[in-house]
Amino acid sequence: MVQLNQDFINSIAKDMPAHLTMDDFIHYSSQPLRPSIRVNTLKISSNDFIDLMKPKGWTLDPIPWCSDGFWVSLDSEIQLGNTIEHIQGLFYIQEASSMLPPTALFDDLDDTTEYTILDMASAPGSKTTQIAALMKNSGLIVANEYSSSRVKVLHANVLRMGVSNTALTHFDARVFGEYLFNQFDAILLDAPCSGEGTIRKDPQALKNWSHAENASIIDTQKALIESAFLALKTGGSLVYSTCALSRAENQEVCEHLMSCFPDAVEFQSLSQLFPDAEKSCTSEGFLHVWPQIYDSEGFFVAKIRKIADIERQKPMPKQQKNFPFEPASTKVKVELQRYFKDTFDISLPHDGLVMVRDLEYWLFPAKMADLIGKMRFQRIGIKLADGLKKGFKVRHEAIMALANALTPYELTSLQATEYLMGRDIPLPDGGKPQGEVILTYHACALGVAKHLGKKLKNSLPRELVRDRIISSETKG
Numbered sequence: 220m221v222q223l224n225q226d227f228i229n230s231i232a233k234d235m236p237a238h239l240t241m242d243d244f245i246h247y248s249s250q251p252l253r254p255s256i257r258v259n260t261l262k263i264s265s266n267d268f269i270d271l272m273k274p275k276g277w278t279l280d281p282i283p284w285c286s287d288g289f290w291v292s293l294d295s296e297i298q299l300g301n302t303i304e305h306i307q308g309l310f311y312i313q314e315a316s317s318m319l320p321p322t323a324l325f326d327d328l329d330d331t332t333e334y335t336i337l338d339m340a341s342a343p344g345s346k347t348t349q350i351a352a353l354m355k356n357s358g359l360i361v362a363n364e365y366s367s368s369r370v371k372v373l374h375a376n377v378l379r380m381g382v383s384n385t386a387l388t389h390f391d392a393r394v395f396g397e398y399l400f401n402q403f404d405a406i407l408l409d410a411p412c413s414g415e416g417t418i419r420k421d422p423q424a425l426k427n428w429s430h431a432e433n434a435s436i437i438d439t440q441k442a443l444i445e446s447a448f449l450a451l452k453t454g455g456s457l458v459y460s461t462c463a464l465s466r467a468e469n470q471e472v473c474e475h476l477m478s479c480f481p482d483a484v485e486f487q488s489l490s491q492l493f494p495d496a497e498k499s500c501t502s503e504g505f506l507h508v509w510p511q512i513y514d515s516e517g518f519f520v521a522k523i524r525k526i527a528d529i530e531r532q533k534p535m536p537k538q539q540k541n542f543p544f545e546p547a548s549t550k551v552k553v554e555l556q557r558y559f560k561d562t563f564d565i566s567l568p569h570d571g572l573v574m575v576r577d578l579e580y581w582l583f584p585a586k587m588a589d590l591i592g593k594m595r596f597q598r599i600g601i602k603l604a605d606g607l608k609k610g611f612k613v614r615h616e617a618i619m620a621l622a623n624a625l626t627p628y629e630l631t632s633l634q635a636t637e638y639l640m641g642r643d644i645p646l647p648d649g650g651k652p653q654g655e656v657i658l659t660y661h662a663c664a665l666g667v668a669k670h671l672g673k674k675l676k677n678s679l680p681r682e683l684v685r686d687r688i689i690s691s692e693t694k695g
């Protein structure tokens with residue numbers, strides 16, 4: 220049962236627009252959320268995904284503000300996160316309203332320019348991976364997260380979804396305005412917040428709500444939005460979002476930014492973002508989504524353009540030394556390219572930077588060249604391969620990000636399950652040993668194995684081995 224404390228109700232009653240009622244708010248807050256997913260177009264088109272899942276009893280209803288987002292209903296009780304399709308990164312379980320901020324960010328960006336984008340508070344990565352899909356893995360996303368444990372989850376999701384254009388950082392995001400001043404074409408600040416909008420997912424979320432708790436969150440939000448605005452290029456756009464409902468964490472944070480930089484801040488109206496957007500649009504042009512408007516979680520989205528230069532407030536920090544990578548030699552690059560092409564029929568992207576650290580070979584997004592030395596990065600791009608005495612050994616993450624659907628080893632759902640559980644796959648009619656091969660399921664990469672003739676030897680990284688998998692066979 221939902222637990223709303225009276226202080227919270229009194230507080231939001233004054234922020235709720237006149238055309239909405241508290242009764243509706245309480246009613247919707249007590250209803251379970253409709254499950255929703257976003258198809259990962261880095262791996263499969265939405266149409267192909269629908270064709271794939273329909274026979275398995277999935278019904279997918281389009282979410283109006285995200286072309287690859289769907290409310291999903293199933294004819295059986297399964298945990299979406301344990302399906303093979305989820306593990307192989309064909310979709311992300313993401314609340315419908317959480318798909319709004321990237322849609323707002325990309326509303327006026329095109330899909331041919333290579334942008335440099337900052338996602339300031341990015342774990343667990345639902346919006347980072349959505350942005351990567353919108354960018355088709357081109358350009359560069361700097362995805363930052365302050366909490367160490369959440370950086371790990373972010374990293375796992377970035378790899379699962381086959382994202383290769385990301386550099387992960389681990390800072391209090393207040394540093395960006397100083398370290399990467401005027402650097403980004405667009406920025407998402409999906410700010411830490413009181414989580415008032417998430418009551419339908421977590422009925423206890425507001426049990427201990429208090430004004431005092433929220434005061435320090437609001438200070439952080441104001442500091443982060445200032446930092447974001449400094450890191451943004453003139454002409455660029457910042458999307459500020461929260462899953463909070465109060466004006467104090469939303470409109471007032473944007474107004475604070477306006478008061479800091481009155482000549483440079485312009486609020487951009489989101490009233491035309493999708494049909495029906497005006498139902499949640501405020502007089503400033505922000506989207507203030509209350510749960511009863513679209514039967515979703517609560518959310519807030521503001522789009523802010525930087526229309527004039529602002530002065531650097533702190534001097535440029537010193538260049539960071541001891542960057543542990545160096546560019547690979549032309550000879551090594553050619554050898555790596557040949558290895559990927561001959562073994563897996565994969566062409567490495569022409570514009571990526573192939574970098575070496577010890578005997579590890581990495582592919583960095585080309586735009587990283589502008590940022591090296593300006594800040595410390597946790598992890599950049601993808602690890603392609605380890606160097607052996609003779610030749611290379613491919614990394615699972617490279618296959619997941621770069622493989623095309625071309626290889627002969629399409630697995631059955633039973634075999635795919637075995638593979639994800641870390642087991643070898645017997646091949647009674649396997650023929651001659653063929654060395655490293657890409658395994659696919661639904662013609663999308665699942666991983667790599669060594670073909671030994673009579674079996675496929677499992678080389679799934681140990682940390683990805685699962686003990687619970689749902690293999691849903693097509694219903695007859």
Ligand SMILES: C[S@@+](CC[C@H](N)C(=O)[O-])C[C@H]1O[C@@H](n2cnc3c(N)ncnc32)[C@H](O)[C@@H]1O
Binds near residue numbers: 365366391409439
């Ligand atoms: C709303 S969540 C982000 C959700 C994420 N954007 C997504 O879509 O998956 C806010 C995140 O901000 C992080 N955070 C809290 N304080 C921060 C700070 N000062 N700098 C950067 N991140 C911070 C939290 O750990 C949390 O992961």
